[in-house]
Amino acid sequence: MCVTIKKSILFVILVIGCVSLLHANDLTFQEKQWLQKADRYEKDGWIFIHIEGEPYERGFQHGYLIADELKETLRTNWFLAEWCTGEDSDFFIQHSNDMFLSKIDGEYVEEMKGIADGATKAGYTISYEEILAWNSLTELLDYWWPTVVGEMPLKNDKCSAFIANGDYTEDGKIVMAHNTWNLYAAGQHVNIILDIKPNDGYQILMQSAPGLIDSSTDYFITSSGIIGTETTIGGYSGFDPDGVPEFMRERKAMQYADTIDEWVKIMQEGNNGAYANSWLLGDINVNEIARFEQGLKYDSVERTKNGFYAGYNVANDLKIRNQECSEASYSDIRTPMGARRVRWNQLIEENKGSIDIEMARVFLADHYDVYLQEENMCSRNICGHYDLDPMQYWPERLPYAPQGCVDGKVVDSNIAGDMKMWARWGSSCGTSFDANEFIDLHPQYDWLEGYLIDRHSHEWTIFTIE
Numbered sequence: 001m002c003v004t005i006k007k008s009i010l011f012v013i014l015v016i017g018c019v020s021l022l023h024a025n026d027l028t029f030q031e032k033q034w035l036q037k038a039d040r041y042e043k044d045g046w047i048f049i050h051i052e053g054e055p056y057e058r059g060f061q062h063g064y065l066i067a068d069e070l071k072e073t074l075r076t077n078w079f080l081a082e083w084c085t086g087e088d089s090d091f092f093i094q095h096s097n098d099m100f101l102s103k104i105d106g107e108y109v110e111e112m113k114g115i116a117d118g119a120t121k122a123g124y125t126i127s128y129e130e131i132l133a134w135n136s137l138t139e140l141l142d143y144w145w146p147t148v149v150g151e152m153p154l155k156n157d158k159c160s161a162f163i164a165n166g167d168y169t170e171d172g173k174i175v176m177a178h179n180t181w182n183l184y185a186a187g188q189h190v191n192i193i194l195d196i197k198p199n200d201g202y203q204i205l206m207q208s209a210p211g212l213i214d215s216s217t218d219y220f221i222t223s224s225g226i227i228g229t230e231t232t233i234g235g236y237s238g239f240d241p242d243g244v245p246e247f248m249r250e251r252k253a254m255q256y257a258d259t260i261d262e263w264v265k266i267m268q269e270g271n272n273g274a275y276a277n278s279w280l281l282g283d284i285n286v287n288e289i290a291r292f293e294q295g296l297k298y299d300s301v302e303r304t305k306n307g308f309y310a311g312y313n314v315a316n317d318l319k320i321r322n323q324e325c326s327e328a329s330y331s332d333i334r335t336p337m338g339a340r341r342v343r344w345n346q347l348i349e350e351n352k353g354s355i356d357i358e359m360a361r362v363f364l365a366d367h368y369d370v371y372l373q374e375e376n377m378c379s380r381n382i383c384g385h386y387d388l389d390p391m392q393y394w395p396e397r398l399p400y401a402p403q404g405c406v407d408g409k410v411v412d413s414n415i416a417g418d419m420k421m422w423a424r425w426g427s428s429c430g431t432s433f434d435a436n437e438f439i440d441l442h443p444q445y446d447w448l449e450g451y452l453i454d455r456h457s458h459e460w461t462i463f464t465i466e
Helices: 009-016 021-025 029-036 055-065 067-085 089-103 106-121 128-135 137-149 246-256 260-268 318-323 336-350 357-364 435-441 443-448
Strands: 039-043 046-053 160-164 175-179 181-183 192-198 204-208 219-222 226-232 277-283 288-294 299-304 308-311 403-405 407-412 420-425 461-464
Touching: 029 055, 046 055, 046 461, 055 067, 055 106, 055 192, 067 089, 067 106, 067 128, 067 137, 089 128, 089 137, 106 128, 106 246, 128 137, 137 246, 160 226, 160 277, 160 288, 160 336, 160 357, 175 226, 175 277, 175 357, 204 246, 204 420, 219 246, 219 420, 226 260, 226 308, 246 260, 260 277, 260 288, 260 299, 277 308, 288 308, 299 318, 308 336, 336 357, 357 407, 357 420, 435 443
Parallel strands: 046 192
Antiparallel strands: 039 046, 160 175, 160 308, 175 407, 181 403, 192 204, 204 219, 219 226, 226 277, 277 288, 288 299, 407 420, 420 461
């Protein structure tokens, strides 16, 4: 597939690849002009998408270029939502629109409408209301739904991350790394590197999934010099249905904030408590890093020009941890949260003064189990593998669950200044996953047949904006 833009209708058709000639002939002259500005290519398991322009225009590009992947992503995620709740996609579409429709800024309404219309033009018929529901699904399932059925808060022990600067890094500048943890069936669709060049605001390079206007996995670089990532706060409960959805606040902060303070301010405006995270932020202009933890009732910001922060799914803020969370595994090294907190501190302190991109990659692939004090691929690693863990030390969780680390991303100030990032698809350590083999070994998860797919081992690769 071609990976550069040409000024001809024929080449636009080649760039978008999977779209038929019939669909291309259905495009208006204006839509063809829009698509000439866009780009798509695939590399080492990732799909890179460049979109630009006014909100509807860039949304149309997004939906058109990723229609096939969007269809499969929603097929899987609506199945998972119904399996976990008993409610189908129509239920969540209705409630997401009831709660969020009036709270979305016009710019992002237009972008999501563009995504829906672009995908529809490419052959996958979908509405704006469905795209809105998909963008808000994490908030619906993890934060709103528990309030409906009176469940305990979701555990949300997923993702590992760190950010460091000053005496801890090789050149004193910022190094940031993150890997995404999720159910494999859901996480297998977050292989989008999305490059957004809006007419208003800053350009964004981020990991995402088809059809989303934010990152969701939350790893981003912006042309303002702000970089960021997060790990979810586990055991947290807090949701305000009258608030502004997190996915829009995050996207707005990425697009318009030019300082850490401004980023935090935008995230606080209308906070609905959903997707409570420990955000790790960096400003490469002043070489400052911060940890911003946000619940519904409480929040805190720590910042330094000489230090590090790590993320491991436990709140460090004492009010959030003790008053907004039901489970705090801060010191329990039998759990992934407590174990990774200890391991991050060990790795970063032991390598103080020499941390760079190469070392960050090694950190993300770490399999040392601080509970057993040995190399052991399991849920207690920075590169987590629940599918290999019998959970004999943590009986509250199911053994051999098909979830864990699905990628790795690393950046430092030097390449962030050029809007570049390193990424590895599959897992941070390069271990592949065979879906059929897994289900044969663990037939208790046979309900995932047809939804769970293989993830092959890939190398680290670098991506940059266009």
